Amino acid sequence: xxxxxxxxxxxxxxxxxxRLVVTRPDALDAAHGLxxxxxxxxxxxxxxxxxxxxxxxxxAGGAGSYQVSxxxxxxxxxxxxxxxxxxxxxDPTLGEALQAIGYDRDIDQVRxxxxxxxPSPSPSASPSASPSRGGTRVVVRxxxxxxxxxxxxxxxxxxAGTVLDLGATAKAHAADLCARQVAAELGVxxxxxxxxxxxxxxxxxxxxxxxxxxxxxxxxxxTVGLPAGHAIATxxxxxxxxxxxxxxxxxxIDPSTGRPAEPVWRTVTVAAPRCVTANTLxxxxxxxxxxxxxxxxxxxxxxxxxxxxxxxxxxxxxxxQEVAA
Numbered sequence: 001x002x003x004x005x006x007x008x009x010x011x012x013x014x015x016x017x018x019r020l021v022v023t024r025p026d027a028l029d030a031a032h033g034l035x036x037x038x039x040x041x042x043x044x045x046x047x048x049x050x051x052x053x054x055x056x057x058x059x060a061g062g063a064g065s066y067q068v069s070x071x072x073x074x075x076x077x078x079x080x081x082x083x084x085x086x087x088x089x090x091d092p093t094l095g096e097a098l099q100a101i102g103y104d105r106d107i108d109q110v111r112x113x114x115x116x117x118x119p120s121p122s123p124s125a126s127p128s129a130s131p132s133r134g135g136t137r138v139v140v141r142x143x144x145x146x147x148x149x150x151x152x153x154x155x156x157x158x159x160a161g162t163v164l165d166l167g168a169t170a171k172a173h174a175a176d177l178c179a180r181q182v183a184a185e186l187g188v189x190x191x192x193x194x195x196x197x198x199x200x201x202x203x204x205x206x207x208x209x210x211x212x213x214x215x216x217x218x219x220x221x222x223t224v225g226l227p228a229g230h231a232i233a234t235x236x237x238x239x240x241x242x243x244x245x246x247x248x249x250x251x252x253i254d255p256s257t258g259r260p261a262e263p264v265w266r267t268v269t270v271a272a273p274r275c276v277t278a279n280t281l282x283x284x285x286x287x288x289x290x291x292x293x294x295x296x297x298x299x300x301x302x303x304x305x306x307x308x309x310x311x312x313x314x315x316x317x318x319x320x321q322e323v324a325a
Contacts, residue, residue, distance in 0.1 A: 007021055007023070007025045008020065008028075016194060016195030017193075017195065019191075019192075020032055020190070021191040021193075022182070022189065022190050022191075023189035023202070027186045027188045031188065034178070034181055034182055034185065035181075038178050038181060039174060042071070042075070045072040046072065048098075048163075048167070054072050058156065059095065059162075062160060063159050063161075064158070066155070066156045070154065072156075073153070073156065075170050076092070076151050076166070078170075079166050079168070079169045079170070080151060082283075083146035084146075086280060088255055089287040090168050090284050090287075091253075092166055093146055093148075096162075097253050098165055098253060099163065100258070149164075168279070169276055172231075172233055172275040172279035174194060175194045175231070176199045176276055179201035180201045187202070189204055189228065191226075195239075196239075197279055198231060198233065198275060200226060200228060200230060202228065204226070207225060208226055211232055213234065213304060215236045215238055215267045219238070219266070219267070219306065220306055226271065231275035232271045232275070233275055233278035233281075234267055234268065235268050235279065235283050235285070237261070237263045237265065237267075238266055238267065252283065264290055264308060265286055265306060266306040267304075268282040268292065268304070269304040270282050270301050271302045281299070281303070285303070293305060293313060300316040301316050302315075302316045302318040303315050303318055
């Protein structure tokens with residue numbers, strides 16, 4: 001734990017940095033304890049990198065129906081909602097695709113030890129040619145997707161060949177859960193940041209929450225004001241990168257190809273009432289590539305896109321002026 005100010009604490013988690021800010025310094029220790037316990041619970045059920053996690057046991061069990069914990073059922077439902085709202089661009093069944101490019105361990109271990117060879121295709125997957133989003137033909141594998149996953153209360157049913165990965169939504173939803181719990185139990189304003197996923201709840205400080213949007217010291221920077229109870233999320237093709245099979249890859253998978261999405265955008269940032277909503281939109285925008293700009297503008301939401309060349313595009317009322325913190 002690294003205390004920054006009387007109202008702020010930071011610590012490492014999930015190969016990123018957690019940051020907790022409260023509007024009343026005397027509540028910081030209690031808030032920190034609540035957040036730590038909530039994040040530990042999420043990790044215990046949803047981490048694909050823990051052999052003892054609940055989702056790992058489901059993945060290892062193969063096809064069938066499982067009675068899962070209330071928390072895992074909640075996280076799966078959130079993931080399926082994200083898939084429905086993006087027409088499958090955010091898909092919780094991409095675990096096998098991530099394993100196939102070496103993302104089978106924590107990202108720091110992947111970078112340190114190199115990637116493992118891709119596994120053989122499962123019997124449920126068969127190759128074929130299909131048009132990509134850019135019009136060229138690529139090889140895709142027909143595999144189970146989110147539409148084949150069923151959740152009835154706490155009964156989770158998965159088909160053969162399914163490796164669930166909730167990484168696209170679980171962290172953002174955890175930020176929402178933590179912020180709401182701290183505000184409800186302690187009666188304070190709170191900001192919870194888990195890497196690029198930031199949620200707030202309760203009353204904001206005077207002038208709102210000030211948030212720096214910047215994915216690295218050399219990247220374009222913008223400081224924005226976040227109203228009470230709102231959230232912001234950033235998806236990036238810059239941070240979670242590693243070498244695999246002689247080339248650089250990243251963790252945002254295009255479900256139509258099962259490969260990393262074309263890096264049209266360096267980062268996409270969205271503000272929304274919930275962090276998981278913002279993160280769902282940023283992830284889908286990464287997958288949609290050049291179509292993301294018009295898609296986000298049509299929702300509409302405040303959004304900031306940084307192109308592969310470093311150009312900044314602000315839409316939906318996002319502040320036009322780029323300023324450093």
